[in-house]
Amino acid sequence: MRDGWTYQSLDALVELEWVELGRGKVISKLDLAQTPGTYPVYSSAKEADGKFGEYGLYMFDEELITWSVDGGGHLFHRPKHRFSVTNVGGTLRILRREKLDYRFLYYMLSYVQSTIPFDWVLKAHPSVLRRLYTHLPVPELGEQKRVASILDEAFAGIAAATTNAEKNLANARSLVDVAIEEQLSRISQGQHQKTTVAQLAEDRKNSIRTGPFGSQLLHGEFVDEGIAVLGIDNVVQNQFRWDKRRYITAEKFQELTRYRVFPGDVLISIMGTCGRCAVVPDDIPLAINSKHLCCISVDQSLCLPEFLKLYFLHHPMAKNYLEERASGAIMAGLNMGIIKDLPVLLPSVNEQAEIVMTCDKLSRGLSDLTVLYSRKRAHLAELKQAILRQAFSGELTALPGAEMQDEAA
Incomplete structure (x- = not known):
């Protein structure tokens, strides 16, 4: 460390203020909508430098530093004037501004916090900062x-x-x-056969199916390994991805074989994040789909699974059909019947x-x-x-x- 720098504790540099956010003081997205304004609200979110939104009211009217806890460590924000906080730990107020620069303190804390192993179970209370930030490198004000x-x-x-x-x-x-979109828009009515998803499915029982409901599969029946159960997380990116792993026993699978998925099946999410779509890969292990998905076993002599996925996501006729049956901005009403009747313009x-x-x-x-x-x-x-x-x-x-x-x- 250069000459003129000294090590000091955070206690000696600032006043630590714990912001008690009771249930009635937490600012929600609904609050932001009902009381719009220009005052920034900071939270523990890492995105957008912790800015949660803008509000018509404010808690503080001075330059302070706020801190919060989010998983692996403290997050520091440096709002300047008139701001609020929600779900953050508290604020830091410099005791003697003629000896300490807010910008320098902010950068210093951001640096030091990245060097300290932090246990997320600790709460964002001043006592935590007092324990962790006891050896801070501080030069004179001009150097700061x-x-x-x-x-x-x-x-x-x-x-x-x-x-x-x-x-x-x-x-x-x-x-x-x-x-x-342009590729799919070239498929036009009059030039291509009009059919439905139901007519493109394999000619067998349960070729279009949703997963087990109610008592057919209880949460307590999931195990650490066995037969995979596919859910929304596997299709939410509109590509098949392994994320959270859920399994049932081989014995339970025998009760639910009608819900088995096969390579090339098209999966569409119908609950939660609705309207996402993916194709089951060729290397899929033995698996079933959950009630959150509609699974389509396509007759591949008529329709390629990847084409049906693209059509579902991008063709104007499919998008208009689904929007007409949507509830507000969310496809809350998306179900197997709607999917079966979805019109498809089918090229060769x-x-x-x-x-x-x-x-x-x-x-x-x-x-x-x-x-x-x-x-x-x-x-x-x-x-x-x-x-x-x-x-x-x-x-x-x-x-x-x-x-x-x-x-x-």
Whole structure:
């Protein structure tokens, strides 16, 4: 550490105020809608720097630092004037502002908290901060302001780079969505056979089915391993993904064999997050679907499963049909009967294959961009921590040069 820096405790630097948020004081999304305004509300959310929304009332009218607990550690926010908090731990008020800069304190706490192993079961009470933040590196006020100004500029560049990457990814997603919509929109009435989902299912009993209801499958019957039970989480990304694993015993499966899923089945969520769709992969182990899903075993001599998925999600006729049967903005009424009657304009299997291949190519390109974006964000987060380490070891003499310029571009 450089000359002129000293180690001090948080207690010696600030006044710690515990904000007791009783049941009536927690600000909800309904409160924000009923009392709109411009005063920021901060919460424990990591997204948008903890900003929960904007409100017509405020709790504080001064520059403070707020803290909260969210899983793995403290989160600090630096609102300046007139703000409220919800579901956060409390506020930090500097005792002697002529000796301590709020910007410097904010950056210092953000850095130190990343170096402390934190047990999430600890509550966000002042006693927690007093235990953890006892050895803080503090220079004189002029040096604090210099370091804080460099960090402001560096982090503004990182924020700009993050925003640009997010915009680029959002633009790419929009372009891919438009391109896929165009592919499906070319399937028009008059040129293609009109049928329904029910007529495209395999000609056998239970080719379209929902999962077991009520006492057929109780929550207490799930076990740690066995036969998989598929749910909303497996289709919510409109791609089949393994997320939460649920299992039943082989004996229980014998009671529920009618709900078995097969490779190539089309799954549609009908409860909770409705209207999501995915195709069961070829390597699926023995599994059944839950009551939250409608499962369609498609006659693949008539219709390719991936085509039906694309049609369900993107064709104007399918979207209009579902919107007409939606309750408000949520497909609360989506059920097996609606899905069976969904009208389908059906090209030949060869045309379907061409559409699927084109859309797959578009989706793979977007996946590649998403991976690049994730790497970019991870690199920016590492860069942020590296700059903070330099700052609070006393090694930050100027704004990092070429790399920061590259990131901000």
